[in-house]
Amino acid sequence: MNFTSSLNSVALPKPFLSHSHRHHHHHQERKPTFSLITCRSATNYKSSSTYKVKDGENESTNFYKLLSLNPNINTSKDEIKKAYRSMALRYHPDVCHDPSISSTKEFVRLNQAYKTLSDPVLRDEYDYELGLKNCVGTTRVGFKMDNIRNHGAAQNRWRQQVLELKRKSNCRMAQKEGSWASRMRRAHNISNMD
């Protein structure tokens, strides 16, 4: 009696398998589960970065592909929002009535993808992990991170970003610059990382 089957029998999600999952993923599951999501949320508490590169190679867990976008650092925030909305209209449990689709899981995955890609810092990290860009902190249209230096180590980068965001946040309080969306995401990130 393993953990998977006992959980499956009561229709519960299987995030406990997140670690082992990566290895058994393909033969155990007909469809990808949101193991990725659990991993990602766990990264807030544990240092880990390698898995993301692995997952990035997997078609079904690439956040861009989840949103039906081509992985591209130049994809605008509006395009991401638009993609998220149209995917939500297909997969949200309220509107998805296809019994062969586990819409709740699909939608939770979409949310994770959207949350990451719509957040400049998380997206920057993610693009870096995907290999879409060579270093974190290079300029993207609509989001400036020019002062953040890439120290190589992920941990350093993380800390640097937190500090930088705090500084920017303080500046923003004084200047009120940027769109509401970028401000809210920055603010949100800081509160999460604190």
Added chain:
Amino acid sequence: MAEPAYTVASDSETTGEEKSSSTFSETAIGIDIGTSQCSVAVWNGSQVELLKNTRNQKMMRSYVTFKDENPSGGVSSQLSNEQDMLSGAAIFNMKRLIGRVDTDPVVHSSKSLPFLVQTLGIGVRPLIAALVNNVWRSTTPEEVVAIFLVELKAMAEIQLKRPIKNVVLTIPASFNRFQLTRIERACAMAGLHVLRLMPEPTAVALLYAQQNTSQNTNTGSEKIALIFNMGAGYCDVAVTATAGGVSQIKALAGSAIGGEDLLQNMMRHLLPDSESLLTSHGLDDIKSVGLLRVATQDAIHSLSSQTTVQVDVELGNGTKICKVVDRGEFEEINQDVFDKCASLIIQCLHDAKVDTEDVSDVIVVGGCSYIPKIKSLVKSTCKKQELYKGMNPLEAAVSGAALEGAVASGLSDPFGSLDLLTIQVTPLAIGIRADGNNFVPIIPISTTMPAQKDLIFTTAHDNQAEALIIVYEGEGKKVEENHLLGYFKITGIPLAPKGVPEIRVILDIDASSVLRVLAGVLMPGSHQPVNPVMGVRMPTVDDGHGWCAEALNRAYGSTLDLVTVHKKI
């Protein structure tokens, strides 16, 4: 992985099972059970239609009278006059009392209602009773709500000529999960299945999304709207980003303040010792309070259209009130309520990380939206000159619920009028007790639903073999400031120094907003949980029994405590 079909209903009273895999054969109706009025609407194939009762009313009073053997509600029966409702036999305002315990200030403020609300102040449900032939006959808020749900159901079945099972119900944004189970219980008693529970402003948001798609066909440009909904019992605020028929709720805020508070403040203003009238709960006292209530209500309504009102009422016990009240006085005595309304708007904008200049439309709905001060305070707080027009303030929430009913029932419309979606967020954070008496949120406030989040905890003591998972909902930093949802124990943690075992707690909210809490133990180096994982559907506690937590503390102290695993930065 397909969801297994449930063959038996869950034991936990509620009916919130995951929607079955088969498509729905019927369109769910929308029901708005307000503190003072209720209404029903349905998608009729081309638009939303509000159903009327036999007296041609779309808005029906939310009360039940216990005069005869069979209680009857405001949907079917007609009161001969308003005073009938105030004879002790009619129970109303139950939406304010449902799921609340007798230590709750909202329950205490309800003691001036002209029926019996008895409190013992120990954290159990209050005794509510109607006066029938000079005997106090006890009832419960669930029963009262169920009675008018039965009547609404019967009314809809006659008009739609089909049985009604599935409903979308609007609820106040401030309802906690325990209160939601009480509403679901009332629905189950009435033979209804809750397809969705929608916070009232989010139902309005769906209607707004529909109005916007028909106006500018999917331009993709996002519009931010602030929705302020205030009825007799509750005030709710939502901030939503809308484009292409999709309304993404950014934040929700709400409180149990409403027209009832305005009414009580006004009653106190007209008769300073009005509360002492009801101490004995004699028949004459009830009548006096009832007369005062009716006169006050009329005066408040008049003050929405005129600047002064003459109150003339004989309370039957020798007291006669003869007073002129102007609008300024009314606004002054209710300053606290209005301040609270403004603070909810500010809080909601803050939680949504939205500035007032980003807000395109400000929508004010609900019974209190007719009060000039409400309109002006919302406008000034949002720094807007004009409010959104094009919504009936009393019908917006129920219309949105009917739209959701159609959408969630799988209906589509050839003109795309149902290509709509409201993406909901959690109105409150949910988490567990850890690090001493701290509340550690696992699903933060304003998290998109359905959601699944996890956090890793560890033991607080060396060789700790068991741990208590105590789940709370709320925003307070300390657990006692939040609402207890339930608790369970995980056992068989392998003996190890503190901080070594990894206790993973997962919170899962499904599409029907059902919350499940999972907890399992992992040891370093292993990817399999040590023991079978615990999966508990919450809430498990009755009646918001906060004192269960105190009892647990007395029994176990800190021996079964958890601490958070610190982030390694």
